[in-house]
Amino acid sequence: MTEPASPALPPAEPHPQLDQLIAVLAHLRAPGGCAWDAEQTHESLTQYLVEEAHELIDAIEHGTPDDVLEELGDVLYQVLFHADIAAARGADGFTIEDVAARSIAKMVGRHPHVFGDVVADTADEVAANWDTWKRQEKPARTSVLDGVPRGLPALQRAEKLLGRADDVGFAPVLPAVDAPADERVLGAELLALVAAARARGLQPERALRLALSELEADIRHAEQRDGSARGGADLLD
Structure with missing residues (x-):
């Protein structure tokens, strides 16, 4: 049986600063790096993820563009931090590349009107189909x-x-x-x-x-x- 063709994705551009941030985090958590960073777990970081998210919301609602820039960086760092913790588990974990791949698959799957042949030209039409697309994505939900x-x-x-x-x-x-x-x-x-x-x-x-x-x-x-x-x-x- 012929597999269906994968949707054509937009070309990706290099992000050297993002790669550098990932490298900085890995260095901090590696032997000889920062003892505090090295001992963190998903559970220990939960409070910081919540705090950073609220600080970002506060910056969006009351701050300057520079405040939003800074707080977005803090939220991004939390995502990278959790991915690095998971990657340290080896075969039982996942990497930031896995996180990105899962997100790509999810966004492409939820936008068949962009990456497929579904017609949904208005925001209302997209909203009307959204639950259907999500149900197809998570069939185990009852x-x-x-x-x-x-x-x-x-x-x-x-x-x-x-x-x-x-x-x-x-x-x-x-x-x-x-x-x-x-x-x-x-x-x-x-x-x-x-x-x-x-x-x-x-x-x-x-x-x-x-x-x-x-x-x-x-x-x-x-x-x-x-x-x-x-x-x-x-x-x-």
Whole structure:
């Protein structure tokens, strides 16, 4: 059987500074380099990855282009650091080249309208097909909740879970509230709600996480119910 032709990719340009950064990191972690760098693990670096990501967001929202440049470098360094840790495991690990190859395959696969023969000329058409492309990429996922990180801040996770609820046609029963006019009003109302909770000795983050646990259980129940109604069909088909 003839294998399908690989999509034509754009030509790649050399990146000597990126290669130099990889070499600097490898030197720091090699014998005779930096003892602190050498002893780091995926787990020990997690807090720094989170911090660097938040610093980048802060630079984007409030800083200068130079601030964004610096913080992007810090996030990039974290990616390279984790890849170097994995590479040290030998056959059980992976390299930064493997990371790049996986990302290339993912982006090409998620853009068949660019690298294939699928037609999607507008952003709305791309969005309409996006979930289908992702399902083809990850066929082992059995729930719309798969892939929603548990480590997300509660408010961000709430937005994700509500979107996934929409995907399966589940409408959670929530207290009635007036829709805010804009993000400034929304921010003020959220802040006021946090202040009121604090005055009562309540923890807003934990409270929202508890509510999200209940929402997640309700979504899974809806998936099981609708799946059995269709003869056990996979909801992600």
